[in-house]
Amino acid sequence: MLERRKPIPIGDAVKKMMEYQLDGKTEYVSIDESYGRFLSEDLVATSDVPHFDRAPYDGFAVRSIDTKEASLNNPVEFKVVDHLGAGLTSSKIIKDYEAVRIMTGAMMPEGTDAVVMFEVAKAYEKNGTPYMSIKRSFKKGDNVSYRGEDAKKGEVLVKKGTLINPGIQAMLATFGYNSVPVAKKPIIGLFATGTELLEVDEELVPGKIRNSNxxxxxxxxxxxxAIVQYYGKLPDVFETCFTAVKTALEKVDILITTGGVSVGDFDYLPAIYEKLGAEVLFNKVAMRPGSVTTIAQLQGKLLFGLSGNPSACYVGFELFARPIIRKMLFSTTPHLRKEKAILEVDFPKANPFTRFVRSAFSIKEGKLSVTPSGLDKSNIIMSLSGANSLMILPGGTRSFKAGDEVEILLLEDQAGSVWPW
Amino acid sequence: MLERRKPIPIGDAVKKMMEYQLDGKTEYVSIDESYGRFLSEDLVATSDVPHFDRAPYDGFAVRSIDTKEASLNNPVEFKVVDHLGAGLTSSKIIKDYEAVRIMTGAMMPEGTDAVVMFEVAKAYEKNGTPYMSIKRSFKKGDNVSYRGEDAKKGEVLVKKGTLINPGIQAMLATFGYNSVPVAKKPIIGLFATGTELLEVDEELVPGKIRNSNxxxxxxxxxxxxAIVQYYGKLPDVFETCFTAVKTALEKVDILITTGGVSVGDFDYLPAIYEKLGAEVLFNKVAMRPGSVTTIAQLQGKLLFGLSGNPSACYVGFELFARPIIRKMLFSTTPHLRKEKAILEVDFPKANPFTRFVRSAFSIKEGKLSVTPSGLDKSNIIMSLSGANSLMILPGGTRSFKAGDEVEILLLEDQAGSVWPW
Structure with a gap:
């Protein structure tokens, strides 16, 4: 009577699903709105940086050849013939023993090839004309930032798929990217199923719970x-669910449902997939929690049937939906980032299936350590709030002890990993 | 001629500034808009979780007393008198040797105190009436999730100042927080100063650069x-700058300017602070880059004068503006998170002043390692894009070698640190 499903290893499940990954699309947004988005094209230097030779310090621009004989016993005097702030240019061509007072960032005047910092020059006036003298020599290029020193025109500076951070934002501005090519955010449809669900603003009644998933x-x-398109909650009524899912599927890139995917008497998703004509890629994964995670595809579009159990739902999303979404954001490392950490407490349970334990990792003396973030009953949402990682305990292993090395997946990290981990 | 400023240690600078920290304010947002915001009040359990005794598995709810005699040789039979999906309640009071077919999440019917999972029951019909039998006994509470097992009404589950993550979002929904108290985002005014600055959409001309800061x-x-209120760029003209700063200051929580804060001939910020009547808390910090970072206060409102140099500007913001903003978001750990890491390459320069090197840290075999993310010339914006941390090389130290342990500040981390580090 009870339907028997054959669990497949998580690696096989991910692989099977990734065959249906979708390509990302580009949209252009104003640079003012690009922070936190993902580049959909490489960021290319559109000019040299700096794009002119410039002074990196406040000082005097000189011809280094004129400083050759300067020494403690032989100060050399320069006539200061111009005064340049950043952003200004000098119309003068500098001749023998002439200098220009120059501010940080200003363009080197024609003829000059070194900057004497204020600290090593003595400035004074003679009959209202400014002069300065120095007691040491300078080489060509001393204290000059040369054109192209930081970046050369045409260089690829940041790869597509990279999250735009404040530093990249500065580069976009530097290179004149007023309009920035970024990955269009995929639209993810979302339904919650379950007669037991109340809205957030409804009073609790016996047997019902608020829809938290x-x-x-x-x-x-x-x-x-990505962007969520929430279609509301559905009661455990077949026809209602079928029509809602069919209609929504046409409007989104990916459709996620929570609940109704197991083998309970009111779990209608399997029948809905069948009636839609969708191909079920798998409906049981050898993992805990989230073993009932079901993924189906219809005309290349993925339907994610996540468990109604909060922990299983959470884990199912991160392991399966995340990489599909990140691929659409041009990521080359779309899976959760995997790292090693030292377990801080005993974990006495055996792991017949690969277990993903909601955990809090921390850094102690430069080393990652990890501890389960709450009781590990799969219906406990409390442990999710403190979780910044999922500890992986491989299937077929026995209990783990404090001090053991384990693998963890980082939940708040943007770098990601490739697959297989 | 050259103004001499006395640098103060960075710890003193931070301490002095934090005396002017401002309190955060609360605003209420819909739960649909609360992800990524900071809680401005503790999240309190408004009910027990679960708020009724419930079945954590699909199976049969029974009275454990009736299972007492069941064994391999003595199967005990139950009449199945009701069928409960999640969200439904039974009107029946269960009597001797009666059972209710029950789905995960459904409320335990009155009189029952254990759940027999499908896998260990044999279900069948007699004359159209459903029955089931078992061959083992169950104790009171077997496979029952009891009311209050996960959380008790009135418990503080998440502290104010915490960033709302998906797990907390689930908790807010569970406890009926349709409207969520979050920290109002401070409004940060921003000016860039410098005659050399072009807008992002302007063509490059000799001597000028696009405004990237x-x-x-x-x-x-x-x-x-926080929210940025950008007031545009200002030329190096005193009166224009003064009026703009004075007007903007009235409309924002904090005002940041970039550039014009050094001792260059066209650096007008010091004079603007003076004319405003603002008290300069410090105008030179014993650090590189960012030594000219200047902070002033006027009637309790802070003015941040950051360097026009991109790296110095970046570091100055993170060390000074960030903690002030995070305090307004109710954080108890408002400073950048500090951790230890192993230096991967030699850093041959001596550090007369504490140096903050833009760096990329990574995790290798569970240990943090760090490498400078680019050449460390302070005018190189390129190195900012790959930076996820600032390496701290304390003032008065000589060169560092690969393999040395150093301290780093994490830029993309939300946890933060207290001060002093």
Missing amino acids: SHMIAAQIQRTG | SHMIAAQIQRTG
């Missing part, structure tokens, strides 16, 4: 970099 | 959790 997944979708 | 700082402000 939709709000959690909506935040996970945003964290990943 | 404003876009960089705008992104840093957003990363910190």
Whole structure:
């Protein structure tokens, strides 16, 4: 009577799913709106940086040849013939023993090839005309930032798929990217199923609970970099669910449902996939929590059937939906970043299947350590709030002890990993 | 002729500034807009979780007393008198040797105190009436999630000042926080000064560069959790700058300027502070880059005068503006998070002043390692794009070698640190 599903290893499940990854699309946004988006094209230097030779310090621009004989016993005097702030240019061509008073960032006047910092020059006036003298020599290029020193025109400076951070924002401005090519945010449709669900603003009644999964997944979708299109909650009624899913699927890039995917008496998603004509890629994964995670595809579009159990739902999203979304954001490392950490406490349970334990990792003396962030019953949402990682305990292993090395997946990290981990 | 400023240690500078920290304010936002905001009040459990005894698995709810005699040789039979999906309640009071078919999440029917999972029950029909039998006994509470097991009403579950992540989002929904108290985002005014600055969409001309600092700082402000109010760029003309700064200051929580703060001939900020009647807390910090970082206060409002040099500007923002903003977001750890890491390459320069080197840290075999993210000339914006940390090389130290342990500040981390580090 009970449907028997054959669990497949998580690696196989991910691989099977990634065959249906979708390409990202580009849209152009104003540079004022590009922070936190993902570059959809390489960032290329559109000019040299700096694009002219310039003074990196306040001082006097001189011809180094004129300083050759300067020494402690032989100060050399220069007539100061111009005064340049940043952004200004000198119309003068500098001749023998002439200098220009120059500010940081200003363009080197024609003829000059070194900057004497204020600290090593003595400035004075003679009959209202400014002069300065120095007691040491300078070489060509001393204290000059040369054109192209930082970047050469045409260089690829940042690869597409990179998250735009404040430093990249500065580069976009430097190179005149007033309009920035970024990955269009995928639109992820979301339904919650379950007769037991109340809205957030409804009073609790016996047997019913407020719909928390939709709000959690909506935040996970945003964290990943996509847009959530929430279609509401559905009762456990087949026809209602079928029509809603079919209609929504046409309007989104990916459709996520929570609940209704197991083998319970009111779990209608399997029948909905069948009636839609969708191909179920798998409906049971050898992992805990989230073993009932089901992924189907219809005409190349993915349907994610996540568990109604909060922890299983959370884990299912991060392992499966995240990489598909990140691929659409041009990431080459779309999976959760995997690292090693030292377990801080005993974990006495055996792991017949690969287990993903919601955990809090911290850094102690430069080393990662990790501890489960709450009781590990899969219906406990509390442990999700403090979780910044998922500890991976491989299937077939026995209990773990404090001090053991384990692998963890970082939830708040943007760098990501390739697959297989 | 050259103004002499006395540098103060960075610790003293931060301490002096933090005396002017401002309190945060609360605003209420819809739960749909609360992801990524900072809680301005503790998140309190408004009910027990679960708020009724419930089945954590699909199975049969029974009275454990009726299972007492069940064994391999003595199967005990139950009449299945009801069928409960999640969200439904039974009107029946369960009597001797009666059972209710129950789905995960459904409320335990009155009289029952254990759940027999499908896998260990044999279900069948007799004359159209459903029955099931078991061959083992169950104790009171077996496979039951009890009311209050996860959280008790009134418990503080998340402290104010915490960034709302997907797990907290789920908790907010569970406890009916349809409207969420979050820290109002501070409004940070921003000016760039410098005659050399072009807008992003302007063509390059000799001597001028595009204004990259404003876009960089705008992104840093957003990363910190505040709103930027950009007032444009100002030429190096005293009266224009003075009027603009005075007017803007009235409309924002904090005012940041970039450039014009050094001792160059066209650096007008010091004179502007004086004319405004603002008290300069310090105008020189014993650090590189960013030594000219100047902070002034006027009637309790802070003015940040950051260097026009991109790297100095970046570092100055993170060390000084960030903690002030994070305090307004109710953070108890408002400073950049400090950790230890192993230096991967030699750093041959001596450090007369504490140096903050833009760096990329990575994790190798569970240990943090760090490498400068570019050449360390302070006018190189390129190195900012790959930077996820600032390496701290304390003043008075000589060169560092690969393998040395150093301290780093994490730029993309949300946890933060207290001060002193």
